[in-house]
Amino acid sequence: MSRTTGSNMLDHHPLRGRELPDVRWGLVAAVLAWVMTVMLFANNWYVPGHIDRPLFNATGGFLSVTLQIGLPATLVVLAMIRFGGGLSLTNFGFTKAAFVRGMQLAATMWILLNVWAIYRSLSEGQPIAVAELWRNRPAEALGILSGQFLGNAFFEETVFRGFLLAQFYAAIRTTSGRDDSFTVFKTVIIVGVLFMLEHVPNRIMKGDQGSELLGELFGIYLAGLLWSWMYVRTGNLFFTITAHALHNYPTLLMDVPGGDRAAKVPASLLAIFIAWMWPVLFRSASGLPKLATASAGTPQEE
Template identity: 30%
Template sequence: MQPEAGGTAGIFTGKRVSPWFILGLVILEIIFAMTVNLLFFEQGTFNGVNRLTRGYMNPTLCAGLLGLLVIALLYLMTIVRIPPSDLGLSLKKLLAGCLWTFLFWIAVNALSISFALLAGADLTMNKDLAAYPNEVIGQLLGQLFGNALLEEITFRGFLFVQIYLWLTRVNQSSSRIFRAMLLSQMIFALMHIPNRIYGGLSGMEFVYDFLQLVILGMLFALIYVLTRNLFIVVGIHSLLNVNQAVWNSSYATAATFICILLMACILLLLRRKKLHKQKSVIHY
């Protein structure tokens, strides 16, 4: 099952909303992020649910579900009146998203194991998978149905697309996409400031983290453009945030970054090849 690599119109066919709605989303995101990190997480609001469900419904999932309700359902779909399909939520693409997420997980595991073997490290099974399966599954659920899903809907499905639709003065498509990526993902990185303050980052660590978030956000947006499937991006985003490696390896995070970069490059090559083929047919 190959993702759609040709053309970009598929994700930019929705309506252009008022810039006040875009500003409203940014303000709502700031309020939500500060409330969750500095109030709910600080006071352990969701700890009871976490204990009751034995880790399957952790604080990340609880906060993500709350965000989906407030930001995605109430604000974007009800107030701004954007249909789910215009936010990248098309059920007919869910199966492909699941399949590509699984293949991506296999690739990350294979690459991390290869790095470990090349470095001469001993391979041991990830004991957390067997000893604490409920917590490991809970971490993944917290991303797939919480944090990662909310961020992809907000920053790739809505903000990136809307900024692209407003950059009407930029005629060249590639330049318009790049500018929309850069602007939207800088906002994406800025929205993580409350979380990073809560986590204790400061100084140059804060700067490096900001630049990393911008680059990652742009890669996620690029993959969304090339595949037209937001569920693929949600899956990749989730696997980046949660280590689901079968083997204990210090290379899992690096392997995930490399796999994301390789996937983006391969999709770009496929799209370039398809466009070249289309031009050859037209000239013929």
């Protein structure tokens, strides 16, 4: 990698070379406790009790259960960080530049996936048509898509990639005195385990057990590692929200053979390609605060 490209990559990096707030272990514990509270509340009461149905029915399906739970839960996390911890959200990926670029990529990726759906239909001799969900229940379709971008993916990426990755990196960097790729690697592994554990209540509620449960959790762990890599690679939290959301529920406008599930792999491959090519596609800095100096007293860089 050339010197120019390497420097450009560091401009985007959300961890290395960044000014990060000191770890607030009490805040970390509070956020993790809130996450588990939300998951237990959702999986043991809200969803089984169909508490979401009145709002769902009143809005024609737009206020999906994911949106009803995920968006308020995320707002609570942001309030905990900003007001409870007294920390700037900028340190955790919430910048205007990241938001604008992330939303541009979200629209672009979704359009490209719909183009792929048209191609897939043509290649298999199927008629080109709007998906049944968008034709007959557009509010519900929009609710499913919004439920990821403003609910589930928004919640999980804010907590695990935005907040916890930065806090654990700051802790490990302070302890080791190193600001390098191995420190990033250790952080990603730790946060990946926490991300996997967050999903245990949901998988148990679904009835998974034994080897099936372990297989599901291992897949979630790998997905968490992938989204952590994307965030580290791009420095854009809203791009990882997009990648996560489109992997979970692409909710394509165009009908595709095999349904939306068939679009999950193309969505992830497209996100991986964009993340890999990020230093070439986007050369401007991320706007994240950098360390003031690189003196002998600062952590070592790779």
